[in-house]
Amino acid sequence: MNQLLLPVLFFTTGSLVLLWPRYARLITLVAVLLSGALVAVLTTHFFVYGPISYTIGGWPDEIGIELYFDTIGLYFSALTVVLGLAVSLYLWSRHMQSHFYLLLNFFFGSIYTLIFAYDLFNIFVAMEFLTLLAFLLIGYPRRPYQIWTSLKYLILSAIGMGLYLLGVAVLYYHTGALNLGIIAELIAGEYEMWVIVSSALMVTGMAVRAGIFLFSMWLPDAYSFSSPVVAALLAGLSTKMAGIILIRLAAAFPIDFSLLILGCITGVLGGLYAIFSHDLRRIISFSAFAQIGYLLIGLGGSREAGITGGMLHLVAHGLITSLLFLAGGTAIAAVGGGSVSLLNAKRAVISPLARLSLLIGLLALSGFPWLPPFVGRVLLSGSIEAGWLQAVVSLISLTGVIAIVRLLPVGYISDRNSSLFSCDLSLESLSFVLLLLPIIFFVPLVRMTGIEIDLGINLIKPSMILISGILLWHLVLKERITGTLPKGILQLEWAIITLVAGFSIIYLMIALL
Amino acid sequence: MIAGKRLTAQKTIAVIVALVFLLVVLFSFSFIGKRPGAGEEFIRQGVEDTGAVNIVAAIYLNYRLFDTIFEILVFALAVIGVRFHLHAVKGKRPALKETPFLSESNVVRVAGDLLAPVVALISLFLIVTGHLTPGGGFSGGALLGTGILLLAVARGGEQVGRSLNDNVVDRLEQIFFVGIIALSLLPPLFGRPLLANFLPLGEPGHLLSSGWIPLYNLLIGGKVFIGIWAMIYCFIRHRGDV
Amino acid sequence: MEWINGVTIGVVLFVIGLLTLMLRRDLIVKLLGLGLLNTSVILVLISLGYYTRGVAPIITGKPEQIYIDPLPQALVLSAIVINLAILALSLVFVMILMERYHTTDSVKIAQQIEYERSQEQAHIR
Secondary structure, three states: OHHHHHHHHHHHHHHHHHHOHHHHHHHHHHHHHHHHHHHHHHHHHHHHHOOEEEEHHHOOOOOOOEEEEOHHHHHHHHHHHHHHHHHHHHHHOOOOOHHHHHHHHHHHHHHHHHHHEOEHHHHHHHHHHHHHHHHHHHOOOOOHHHHHHHHHHHHHHHHHHHHHHHHHHHHHHHHOOOEHHHHHHHOOOOOOHHHHHHHHHHHHHHHHHHOOOOOOOOHHHHHHHOOHHHHHHHHHHHHHHHHHHHHHHHHHOOOHHHHHHHHHHHHHHHHHHHHOOOEHHHHHHHHHHHHHHHHHHHHHHOOHHHHHHHHHHHHHHHHHHHHHHHHHHHHHHHHOOOEHHHHHHOHHHOOHHHHHHHHHHHHHHOOOOOOHHHHHHHHHHHHOOOHHHHHHHHHHHHHHHHHHHOOHHHHOOOOOOOOOOOOOOOHHHHHHHHHHHHHHOHHHHHHHOOOOOOOOHHHHHHHHHHHHHHHHHHHHHOOOOOOOOOOHHHOHHHHHHHHHHHHHHHHHHHHHO | OHHHHHHHHHHHHHHHHHHHHHHHHHHHHOOOOOOOOOOHHHHHHHHHHHOOOEHHHHHHHHHOHHHHHHHHHHHHHHHHHHHHHHOOOOOOOHHHHHOOOHHHOHHHHHHHHHHHHHHHHHHHHHHHOOOOOOOOHHHHHHHHHHHHHHHHHHHOHHHHHHHOOHHHHHHHHHHHHHHHHHHHHOHHHHOOOOOOOOOOOOOOOOOOOOOOHHHHHHHHHHHHHHHHHHHHHHHHHHHOOO | OOOOOHHHHHHHHHHHHHHHHHHOOEHHHHHHHHHHHHHHHHHHHHHHOOOOOOEOOEOOOOOOOOEOOHHHHHHHHHHHHHHHHHHHHHHHHHHHHHHHHOOOEHHHHHHHHHHHHHHHHHHHO
């Protein structure tokens, strides 16, 4: 299946942008549309014949680079197509330099590679490419705080990828293979020292990129200081790729328990920090920490429903955060600042569609029934048996609700003159609609791919959490939460220290079990 | 006072954490035993499959070409990024003029003039015979880049920059980059899968053999050379001269 | 003395790089540490692929030779280029920061940026 070499399409269009910078945005849009067509071909092939495996150049698996298209590929390539279209429409009337479009093309190319990648070293190379792209994208407007943020991001993820490469080296030394499938067969059931150390190294490396608390402390600054489009791409795709790699690693290595513990830590701490932040983009970034916790807990349970639920949650969160960052960017530009009080006070200035998008995105983030993250959570909590884990998952959901409650007023229609439907038909609002559609029709879309979800029974607990969160906020917490939690942990030096210490913790947890 | 205390606490924790890391990794690396012979497959089949005597070149330009494409992209990105962002930095600050430029010394000028052709010759040899001996596009291109740095040191960056100015660099970079991408897109026209060699393999050990590996080496060598010069030229202009 | 080999030296260098990143405040020194850290990984990769008395993987047709594993060497090529790219790009960004704040001290730069951000926020209110 040559179609799996979709990344090459974006590298080609990237070089075309280099040749004809004047048509950069047109080339990008065409590239995204073409990739959509290729993904459609792959999808139909997937539904007819099942997972697609292809080794580049026609070599055997042992010596070539394998690309693999399965359920993960299906969901995430669909997400990438939607996000790509939304972003290129959003950018259409903003006159970016051709440099930005070049980065954008390469960005999508490396994203598709990571979605299909099944070779450990290919993952490393594509990840590093993605790191450099994200680094340049964050620093593109060249404000000092963005430059500093992207430097922090680069240093942290370079350390992470160094650890990952060490793990790959040890693994290669023992198995003589880089292909994940072959390695998984070779180490099945073995718990030797080299399996433990290499999996700990690789998980730490990926944890830096995936947005896990204590490991990727670059994330809040990178999300909230970069321009809206870049934040949407980072939150919607870049960090999710490390999540995919974690899913793939968890299928091969004995890392269940450590992922479970990491999930609990990142969920609870991220949720707490989200409650104590007072800026729209800060809240979304810290809640991203909390939301990756669901995936890790799902992987840690290593039940099929849990893994599917975690993956669906990842996709859903990608859709929602990118919508929130795009709509939030428009709202913040209209209001002039991102703090909660400012947004609520001046909400009339924000365009109605942006406000609707914010409202739906925030509701979805809190786990409102029918909206995307809810689906993943239902599958997830169905797969968990241990009581303490149920309690932790509920706690994470509760913190998520409390964090976003005070932002909900933004969505109210305050004056009658501006109704939701009389908005201007700009390309920007088209991109919001493009992202809103899959969010609203998420459940039927998921059902179409053959995943059974029983929503009826599971309505009670999430609604109780939702209601109790809202009540808790208005009755108890509203006046009490004013300060912020210690910010030192976001400092570069502390971030490196927690990252290295986190490696030892992961190692211990893998070794003990 | 408190700030100082916090800083020393941070340092102590850092040292402890790093030592724990060192112990854990060294401890578990000491358990690494002997492994089954890995990489024998490449040794056994490499020459037959790709026609290249140098198996490393066979791997990175044939079996694992996809990784190498990324490598080229990473390099291109570095060049693009450096050029894009360095234009924003003002540079040429008078304070730096106090250190004399290297090109003002006679010894450097004469030695640089003498050495530069030798370096160029060796690096061309490395690029052309990348499939036969250790070498190839990256090492040869990097050597050529340092060769031109030598020339810039000897004659002054501005003079070298006059013949290899921004326009020329832009054009050459586009040619090499688009050439590499186009070459990897060609195979389907010859009925081969993407990123698979479509040229005849020839007789192993000869200069014109092993399919498209020499072609790739030439393109990559040119790309790396131009990229390194573009970056050096940016830094040179930022400082004033070498 | 068999334990003194490329792998252990590589790990020690990795930790030295980490310590540089954690303890030194100067950004240029930090980047040096980052370079050391990445290079040490390359050292580990290469020495894991080395056999004692092995020959470079260039097929000459002579019988009874043990060739060194060629794959790590091909992988290391990519890793080296990536390190170069990381260092070049981060150096440019350090230069931009230096141009503005006239220091390479990471703590001072972070404080300055924090201060500027808070000024900006106050201005909006």
